[in-house]
Amino acid sequence: MTVRWPLPKQDYWSTPFAEALLQHLDLFSGATILDIASGHGIPAFYLAEQVGQTGRVLGIDLSAAQVARARAIQGEQLPWLRFECLDMRALPPEFTMFDRITGNLSVMFFRPYRFEVVQGLVEHLKPGGQLVLTFPSLGTFDSLWRRVDQEMAVRGLLTERRRLEAYIAERPSAEEGRGWLERIGLERVVIAEYPLEVVISPGREFLYHPLLRGGFLDDVDECFEDPHLADLVMAAVSEDLTSVQPLIAQRCVLSGWKTQPVKI
Ligand SMILES: C[S@@+](CC[C@H](N)C(=O)[O-])C[C@H]1O[C@@H](n2cnc3c(N)ncnc32)[C@H](O)[C@@H]1O
Structure with a gap:
């Protein structure tokens, strides 16, 4: 048929x-x-x-x-x-x-x-x-969560790290x-x-990736009180995706x- x-x-x-x-x-x-x-x-x-x-x-x-x-x-x-x-x-x-x-x-x-x-x-x-x-x-996009957490840790963002951890554990x-x-x-x-x-490329393509933006990256943004700080962290992540790939x-x-x- x-x-x-x-x-x-x-x-x-x-x-x-x-x-x-x-x-x-x-x-x-x-x-x-x-x-x-x-x-x-x-x-x-x-x-x-x-x-x-x-x-x-x-x-x-x-x-x-x-x-x-x-x-x-x-x-x-x-x-x-x-x-x-x-x-x-x-x-x-x-x-x-x-x-x-x-x-x-x-x-x-x-x-x-x-x-x-x-x-x-x-x-x-x-x-x-x-x-x-x-x-x-659970396990989906773990390499991305680790990378975001690393970037938060570098900046000493304790509250944001706790929120990210809770978000990951809740799935x-x-x-x-x-x-x-x-x-x-x-x-x-x-x-x-x-x-x-999921194939990703650095920079804006990553930040506006239709799949990641329609859910996952928006969820990460919610870990921040300050949207400007969220933009800074995610911009840094988007420029260094070496440890994120392959994104599974x-x-x-x-x-x-x-x-x-x-x-x-
Ligand atoms: C990721 S999409 C999946 C759509 C489709 N099954 C697909 O595979 O493309 C999830 C869908 O669930 C719908 N949705 C979310 N909460 C819902 C609810 N409580 N009851 C029914 N649909 C819901 C959303 O509107 C969205 O269309």
Whole structure:
């Protein structure tokens, strides 16, 4: 079958995470899928094409702009796929049940009650259904955090260093993810991590790197009271990236199956 809705090749962040997700997802024609944190449709469009018109895919995202963007891409195509504006952390109790729940680059937005969010999602999984989530796990960009910390240390920035340390420690690990799935009682739990190198160049290109700026570097800025100081530190880091390279993200996949009741 020719794939008309492949994962976008030019996307160097969402697509590699979605590839890892698909490697663990058991897809079948006619499946009903809830895709959380669906953004502009990675991997919802791909999933919809694969389940076919006898299936159903619902992509949900908190951002109305993302939902509008996904709907604009969709137009009149794949009518069994819908995008809705909904908070994945608080699904309405009357919400339907799905064969599969997927969430590419989703877990980092489960803060602060991550376990409870996973538990809430599993309530909407049919018995025998599969949950597959991805996120950049603890260890992601460690070389960058070490470099930023070094630059802070040189300048004697104790408060900023403590904040950076707290930020790094707060990010969930693959093992924490395993703990959630096992505690909920999912079966055949598989936790996998796949490294991904993010190519960086010094100077402005680093400081305005679309991936790093859209999250990670903004988080570092929040470790500073003084935005001017943040600019100075990050400018120094951006000029000496020797110890940062290679910059590696960990693509973590959490997969588990809801227990099927035993037929008597
Ligand atoms: C990193 S993007 C991933 C989008 C898409 N799955 C992809 O792989 O490109 C994360 C998405 O989660 C959405 N999001 C954040 N918090 C959310 C929440 N509480 N409920 C639903 N979506 C949320 C954001 O609006 C954003 O579109």
